[in-house]
Amino acid sequence: MGIEQELLREDALLRAHLGLDSVDITQLEIEFSERLGTRVDLWGEHDHTLRQLADALDGNGRPSPRTSTLYRSRGWWRPDLLDELVLDARVRRVHREALVGDGRVLTRAELDAAVSGCAARLAHRGTRPGENVLVQLPNQPQFVVLVLALMRIGARPVLAPPALRDHELAPVLSSLRPAAMAVPARQRRFDHLRFAERLRERHPFVRNLLVSGGVDPARGHLDLDEFTSSEGTLPAADDHRRPSDVALFLLSSGTTGAPKPIPRTHEAFGHVVRTSAAVSALTPDSVYLAAMPVAHSFGFGHPGILGALAHGGKVVLGESGDPAGAMALIERERVTHCALTPAVARQWLTARAASHGLDLSSLEVLQVGGARLDEETARRLGDAFDCRIQQVYGASEGLLNFSRLDDPLDVVFTTQGRPVSPGDETRVVDGRDRPVADGETGELLARGPGVITAYHGDTDTASFTSDGFYRTGDLVRRHPSGNFVVIGRVKDVINRGGEKIPAGELEALVQKHPGVRAAAAVPMPHPVLGETVCLYVVDGGDGGDGSPTLREIRRFLEDGGLAPFKLPERVVRVSALPLTGTGKIDKARLREDVATRVAAEHDGRCPG
Secondary structure (H helix, E strand, O other), X not given: OXXXXXXXXXXXXXXXXXXXXHHHHHHHHHHHHHOOOOOOOOOOOOOXXXXXXXXXXXXXXXXXXXXXXXXXXXXXXXXXXXXXXXXXXXXXXXXXXXXXXXXXXXXXXXXXXXXXXXXXXXXHOOOOOOOEXXXXXXXXXHHHHHHHHHHHOXXXXXXXXXXXXXXXXXXXXXXXXXXXXXXXXXXXXXXXXXXHHHHHHHOOOOOEEEEEOOOOHXXXXXXXXXXXXXXXXXXXXXXXXXOOOEEEEEEOOOOOOOOOEEEEEHHHHHHHHHHHHHHOOOOOOOEEEEOOOOOOHHHHHOOHHHHHHHOOOXXXXXXXXXXXXXXXXXXXXXXXXXXXXXXXXXXXXXXXXXXXXXXXXXXXXXEEEOOOOOHHHHHHHXXXXXXXEEEEEEOOOOOEEXXXXXXXXXXHHHOOOEEOOOOXXXXXXXXXXXXXXXXXXXXXXXXXXXXXXXXXXXXXXXXXXXXXXXXXXXXXXXXXXXXXEEEEEOOOEEEEOOEEXXXXXXXXXXXXXOOEEEXXXXXXXXXXXXXXXXXXXXXXXXXXXXXXXXXXXXXXXHXXXXXXXXXXXXXXXXXXXXXXXXXXXXXHHHHHHHHHHHHHHHOOOOOO
């Protein structure tokens, strides 16, 4: 902007000292909003100094300069870029298999070449450093190649699970304004391409659609399969990326509404990958089976795909929701590590009982997370698969707790682990943020080198304390071993097989139906998923016969763009919702009622 160097001091005022005009100020606001995700009002009566502007940037998911210096001095943050951490050929055996899936087998050298080739094609088609690209792909090599290629050119992938629909993705698109979306043409009978085209019509900043599994160039599609299948060389250029840059965005689980973008820097997420891989005992001889959707942080980098590749191991991509296919992959590829949710783990127990003759002896570690694993299922898994069970409790926001592989079995089966990072600080507090005694229940707060200090755009500031602790929203108690035992959620959330469903969000959507006057969503016990959604509804008409059916409500919610996993599995019609003494809906009574109904049906009795 032509500012003299001697004016660039911390106390320099933007308008009074630097003389920035209206065009300059507007451009600064746009750059901070679109490129850095920080909203700063530079037009108020208060004239900002450069120091105040820097402090505002520190609030964009970044710790303060003092904390950052500490993390680097302790070696928790290292000067690594994620794609280089994962694909560094200088310390790896480049001709060993690195990635297997969808009929493709790539050595480490071939994977690196495919990433470079994809990066070159993306750059040629106009993808620029600092741009965001929404990636909503299933478990296929194209996902891995594309995500690493975007990082390599300084663009930022936004990892979105394929199950998300318009209701969840529209606010993410509005917030991050991605320049492109990557989708499969179809998956599990869902027309992803048509879905993406509708989103692009409403969000014209999405310039390109990268499509796997069939494209129509005349409609402006780019062939993702071609982009990710062949070698290439990225033109030589100065690499202006820094370890402190945002490398990618994860999405929150949406427990309090629409998913929130989570900025993850190279150095902070690299710390997460390294520490979680270390407690998982990943080595160059490890074979990691990705049996969960890889856009989830658990399967992607906790330690997931990135952890296995960073340690020189091999990644095998399996189809989520196919336990029998996963068993066959374990035998064929000699899989050593795999991660599951409790709901999928229960499906694996059933599949294991039917998999007579399969040799699963290579399996060393079975990690289970995303929801609390009950003790009985944990013990059954250990017996059925004759391997070490490792409980994992964490969040995409950064805190990761793992039971250790040498913990006593009683501890492994009954607790959800302790922090993997030596820099993590945790507090268990009551409703007034006062620490509770060990063994007592409270909300878990955390901060550390892998934990964010803000969401993108500084949204949901209530999730963070004034001294930088992240409020997990989980009720826990500390076990004598130091591990945590997860008790439940502070907020009203239904955990359907590891997928979090905010009850309030669902209720608000249902009550838009003209046949519904009031609604309450509560968890219903389920033998496999743990919980599903039961919806209590009050008729919106004068009589009691006009309430919409379960099918009608599900169709109404689907047409409204709600993700399929959030749809109710039962509707109970009531004349009025029960209330507590303070006038709030008595969800405790509703939970008891649906539990009684399910138990009665299981016993063959009429629930009444």
